[in-house]
Amino acid sequence: MLVTSKKRYLPTTINTLVLAKNDDFFYIHRDVYDKAIILNDSFTLDELISNIEPQNNLSAIHYFYENSPAPINILAPFLGLVVEGLPEDIEILTGAIHVITAATDVKAFTRVHTELRKTLEFSLYIQEEYEMAWERFFMTSIPYEERNTLINTQAQPIQEELINNPSEEKIENTTLPGFESNTDELIEVDDEFSKEMEKEKLRNILQIDDMNI
Secondary structure (H helix, E strand, O other), X not given: OEXXXXXXXXXXXXXXXXXXXXXXXXXXXHHHHHHHXXXXXXXXXXXXXXXXXOOOOHHHHHHHHHHOOOOHHHHHHHHHHEOOOOOOOHHHHHHHHXXXXXXXXXXXXOOOOHHHHOOOOEOOOHHHHHHHHHHXXXXXXXXXXXXXXXXXXXXXXXXXXXXXXXXXXXXXXXXXXXOOOOHHHHHHHHHHHHHHHHHHHHHHHHHHHHXXX
């Protein structure tokens, strides 16, 4: 992918780099950028022209080379693969490179036999092809001046109000004022109560025996 515009955008497409020259902004996919880097390290403009041997659009080739940023400008000789008639217009020329790099491995193209390279040619209808792709790019990109107005909303956890159920509240163990629980005293009282009960039973038995006599 290779796109240009006068207006600056913030791409949302992953692996997209932004370059600029002469008030024009260029958006290039990392894969195309890497291939341009390799070609730029391997060839000068004249060497790549000699390798590709373009027969068309020579003035457009030099225009694109002078008016696009490095390393994109090294792709200029590939404009010679389009039939004669490309104007010196940076948008149209960038669009032509977009179509060529999408259809051809430009890095491998330099190693193809000369006779085979001559069989590859693009028509002037490339403008219709890149315009649709560019439209999708601009629709998914953000105008640069609006970047600060975007609000990155994050999902906030829902705060649930804790509702206490009176029936489930714990009842505190309260002690009456002046009353202290003493286990030893309780045991002693219980023993005395048992003794009194035994005595009462004995009296009842004796009373019954007296009545029978």
